[in-house]
Amino acid sequence: MTATVATVAYLGLEARPVEVQVQLSAGLPRFTIVGLPDKAVAESRERVHAALASIGLALPPKRITVNLSPADLPKEGSHFDLPIALCLLAAIGAADAEALSHYVIVGELKLDGRIASSPGVLLAAIQASSEDKGLICPAEQGAEAAWAGNVEVIAAPDLLALLSHLKGSSVLLPPQPGEAVEHASGPDLKQVKGQEVAKRALEIAAAGGHNLLMSGPPGAGKSLLAACLPGILPPLQSAEALEVSMVASVAGELEGGRMTRRRPFRAPHHSASMPALVGGGLRVRPGEISLAHLGVLFLDELPEFQRGVLDSLRQPLETGNVSVARANTHVTFPARVQLVAAMNPCRCGHLGDPALACSRAPRCAADYQARVSGPLLDRIDLHVDVQGVSAADLTLPPPAEGSAEVAGRVAAARQLQADRYNGSGVRTNAEADGEVLERFATPDEPGRKLLADAAAAMRLSARGFHRVLRVARTVADLAESQSVGRIHVAEALSYRRQVPRN
Incomplete structure (x- = not known):
């Protein structure tokens, strides 16, 4: 008996697709997880065993092999608990394998069958959306997953409620995106x-x-x-x-x-x-x-x-x-x-x-x-x-x-920068470089002369030279000036000091 479900492994801000494969075969009872699992993933077998027992299900006395594919991708985190448990249930016929194939599944299991939150659910939701699949996740993180946009999210509080929803005997309401909140402002x-x-x-x-x-x-x-x-x-x-x-x-x-x-x-x-x-x-x-x-x-x-x-x-x-x-x-x-x-x-x-x-x-x-x-x-x-x-x-x-x-x-200054750099991938003057910096931050003739003289006197590095240009461009933006003048360069230079070169 075999079954597969989809989940993800996190690599930075990227969610890599992972397939959980479960095989039940004859032999001495044993529960093995392979596919480069870390300690948290290896311990999933204990949490899964206890969670299934809490809802009245026992694992069959067979050799159980769980493979996390691709096998050469490191797997870290407790969010593999829920996909492993559901894949096991599909293998023994307690869950509909066809229905589960339409979802990416993440979540940690507690020993009593509750589904606990785990990091990275928003990334998993975005990955599920790119695969045209839904997402099964912990109830506490349903609002987080809903931010991914056009993706069906099943946010379950526990394993029993999730199985009931999948069988159609009860319905879990779809979560709404968490409201954007503003923290109390700091000092004035x-x-x-x-x-x-x-x-x-x-x-x-x-x-x-x-x-x-x-x-x-x-x-x-x-x-x-x-x-x-x-x-x-x-x-x-x-x-x-x-x-x-x-x-x-x-x-x-x-x-x-x-x-x-x-x-x-x-x-x-x-x-x-x-x-x-x-x-x-x-x-x-x-x-x-x-x-x-x-x-x-x-x-x-x-x-x-x-x-x-x-x-x-x-x-x-x-x-x-x-x-x-x-x-x-x-x-x-x-x-x-x-x-x-x-x-x-x-x-x-x-x-x-x-x-x-x-x-x-x-x-x-x-x-x-x-x-x-x-x-x-x-x-x-x-x-x-x-x-x-x-x-x-x-x-x-x-x-x-x-x-x-x-x-x-x-x-107002940030809006000027947004309009100026629209489509260039640059958000602020501090990010401007190369042709973008030369095009928009080159000062007028008096400003260029002042900058050249100051660069020689202060022994500015090439990096320091360009950073002065960026600051001068910001000073000009605050003054609502289209061009960078001598006065803007002078103020930018006043905030620059000679630094030792290591």
């Missing part, structure tokens, strides 16, 4: 006293998607400024929200199938390991830089991160994706992020203040700042010195302009 820029230069840099960074580094003494407001950034960024477009949700789905962080239009904001602690930041681990999963895709990755206390961890960000910041290579698999995750970092000028944090600086200044500052490599600093478009806030500044009334006003200008 009205809470920031003074720091006009830093606020201007934050606005430019938001408008063009540029990387930003803020350096200043403790308590100057660097973390507060970073926390204000999500409040001035435009919401995700529909396609962008689906991209972000796919990453969250494969990481198991899409709660209740609810999607949001708010851009991700991730702020890992400086003790984060390399796999935590860029992805990887025993079971390869996206890291913080991928979970912040199309949003903000905030690294506070930048020099306190391990240098190797920081340098692992170099390639993702340049290419917009991160590749995790293992002996048996190679996985690529998207990582188009806006890096915002904050740091003290030295370990004591009070460089330049004779009353508070340590006795080792300025050597203390040189050693501390050297923890961040020059190539990484070269990938940061905007460098801002955030000065300490005086008591007189703190007593001033809140500024008249807050996040709402800045967000309006940012949205």
